[in-house]
Amino acid sequence: MIIENNERFRTYTSPEVFEKLKEYRSVSEMWKHCLSEYADRPAIGDDGKLFTFAQTEERAAQFRGIFSSNGISGNIGLLMPNSFELAAAFLAVSTSGNTAVVLPAQLDAVSVFGCSMKFGLKALIYMPGMEDKLSLIKEKAPALLLIPADASADNASSSVDADADDSCVIMFTGGTTGKSKAVLLSHGAVMQGVVNGCYGYEEVFYQRYLLVLPLSHIFGLVRNLLTSLYTGSTIYICRNTKDMFRDIEQYRPTILVLVPALAEMALMLSKKFGKNMLGEDMKYIICGAAAVAPYLAEEYAKLGITLFPGYGLTETANLVSGNPEPLKKPDSVGIPYAHQELRIENGELLIKGANMMKDYVGEETDGRDNDGWFHTGDLARFDDDGFLYITGRIKELIVLSNGENVSPAEVEAHFNELALVQDSQVFEDVNENGVHILALEVVPRATEMAALKAKDPSADAAEVLMSELTRINRSLPSFQRVSRIVIRDTDFERTPSMKIVRYHKCS
Amino acid sequence: MQLTRAEILERLKEILISSDAVPPEICDACNEDSDLFTDIGLSSIGMLYVVIAIEEAFHVRFTGMGVSDFRTVRDVINHIEEHLS
Numbered sequence: 303m304i305i306e307n308n309e310r311f312r313t314y315t316s317p318e319v320f321e322k323l324k325e326y327r328s329v330s331e332m333w334k335h336c337l338s339e340y341a342d343r344p345a346i347g348d349d350g351k352l353f354t355f356a357q358t359e360e361r362a363a364q365f366r367g368i369f370s371s372n373g374i375s376g377n378i379g380l381l382m383p384n385s386f387e388l389a390a391a392f393l394a395v396s397t398s399g400n401t402a403v404v405l406p407a408q409l410d411a412v413s414v415f416g417c418s419m420k421f422g423l424k425a426l427i428y429m430p431g432m433e434d435k436l437s438l439i440k441e442k443a444p445a446l447l448l449i450p451a452d453a454s455a456d457n458a459s460s461s462v463d464a465d466a467d468d469s470c471v472i473m474f475t476g477g478t479t480g481k482s483k484a485v486l487l488s489h490g491a492v493m494q495g496v497v498n499g500c501y502g503y504e505e506v507f508y509q510r511y512l513l514v515l516p517l518s519h520i521f522g523l524v525r526n527l528l529t530s531l532y533t534g535s536t537i538y539i540c541r542n543t544k545d546m547f548r549d550i551e552q553y554r555p556t557i558l559v560l561v562p563a564l565a566e567m568a569l570m571l572s573k574k575f576g577k578n579m580l581g582e583d584m585k586y587i588i589c590g591a592a593a594v595a596p597y598l599a600e601e602y603a604k605l606g607i608t609l610f611p612g613y614g615l616t617e618t619a620n621l622v623s624g625n626p627e628p629l630k631k632p633d634s635v636g637i638p639y640a641h642q643e644l645r646i647e648n649g650e651l652l653i654k655g656a657n658m659m660k661d662y663v664g665e666e667t668d669g670r671d672n673d674g675w676f677h678t679g680d681l682a683r684f685d686d687d688g689f690l691y692i693t694g695r696i697k698e699l700i701v702l703s704n705g706e707n708v709s710p711a712e713v714e715a716h717f718n719e720l721a722l723v724q725d726s727q728v729f730e731d732v733n734e735n736g737v738h739i740l741a742l743e744v745v746p747r748a749t750e751m752a753a754l755k756a757k758d759p760s761a762d763a764a765e766v767l768m769s770e771l772t773r774i775n776r777s778l779p780s781f782q783r784v785s786r787i788v789i790r791d792t793d794f795e796r797t798p799s800m801k802i803v804r805y806h807k808c809s
Numbered sequence: 810m811q812l813t814r815a816e817i818l819e820r821l822k823e824i825l826i827s828s829d830a831v832p833p834e835i836c837d838a839c840n841e842d843s844d845l846f847t848d849i850g851l852s853s854i855g856m857l858y859v860v861i862a863i864e865e866a867f868h869v870r871f872t873g874m875g876v877s878d879f880r881t882v883r884d885v886i887n888h889i890e891e892h893l894s
Contacts, residue, residue, distance in 0.1 A: 544864075
């Protein structure tokens, strides 16, 4: 199926809005357009301050001045939590002919150093207060220019143009760890994602967004920040997710971009406290990055909010399809956007298109077959109306309902460090309430368990092991933490080559 | 609002049940020593729900902290008690 344009979405939008959705070849070109159209409009609200498009450009120009006066050209890392500074720094890098590497703010010093080396960073912009994450860089790579986010330049520098094929940004597939795959996206791909996200609903321009997702996640960067800027809207930055409902009360956003888990949570809170926690001004929820439960659209409709499910990948600059008819087809992830070719082979969704990444950085594979098709790892089907449905995953990676990706092997490695552990398996399961959880099963190492018992006959070896497993679990980042631990008294089922047969309880 | 620790625990259990992420029997059995993640099985989003619901229900605000700063039910009760006083 080849999708040449977004005509299918025409009926869901007014003619004026539809005609206003222009395509740009680069972030630089889009930003130039924003500055000519919306200069004095509020672009970004953060920490009680509101910055116009022109003020945001002033800050970006300062960063560009720093790059230029230091002769910086190439990949520039961004290590900051969501903030005005991160948004301005991203714009500065992408409008200066450089490539932004958006590092998840929670990376530790070792991962930050590893990323700096792997991506050959020429400079790293960081938020003051995060210096402890730079210790290894300072020690082992002193030539790398470290720029605090509040630095200013002697001379500001203007933006430069970029072509659609030029590199724009490197994003992580999981958005949560330096060990994830790094995806290199061109300006053209990013802009394709930005524009496509504007189709399928009525009120597109001059909206109010609230940024809850991290900008190190493609959904946050493309569908939240850049789409907000592109449409002359204002994006308010929620600095602490637990304060999102206070921010909603204060900033009265009209569009929210959420992972399903947050949309579910907001709905449950609304039910518990008998009020619409998302506020009376909220019109749309753009929901994706994980499977969207069909009931969500129906429940939100009762609150007067339209929830649009969608489908996308980091590798496709976020957006592949969006569902403009969530009540009619609640199971679907929608209609594919323009300038893509989609095909289903052996049940798996394959994609080509203008939104497709240039490459994985530092990987042997680029995820494409010999004919250039990207293999998504997702099982899919189309219905007679051309609506797409995702029916499962063939990849091993676990995608949690909050959109975070967990590599089981990565988590297991932590538990396998214990001498008492022979093997472990981390998997997705469903608890008694139907909630998806991360679970761990462990096969104890019999010799070590016996040695422990011999050393201290009063010791309960299983209790010691459980306590050690619990300790390690607590030390993990919260998205990798398991909710259930079981110590097995038998081995896992194994293949003829003695590999563990992995559980697929949720696929 | 003056509440005893036992009363706070009871209201906390109600919030846990309403989160739909924890089986009622686990909520009923939890005590101050219960670990929110390993004993009760809360995910990071479940924990977020609980913290926001506590702020709403008790009209308190936990400033300068993230949801992962809580480990046990006791931590949560301590914070609520502290803010209520």
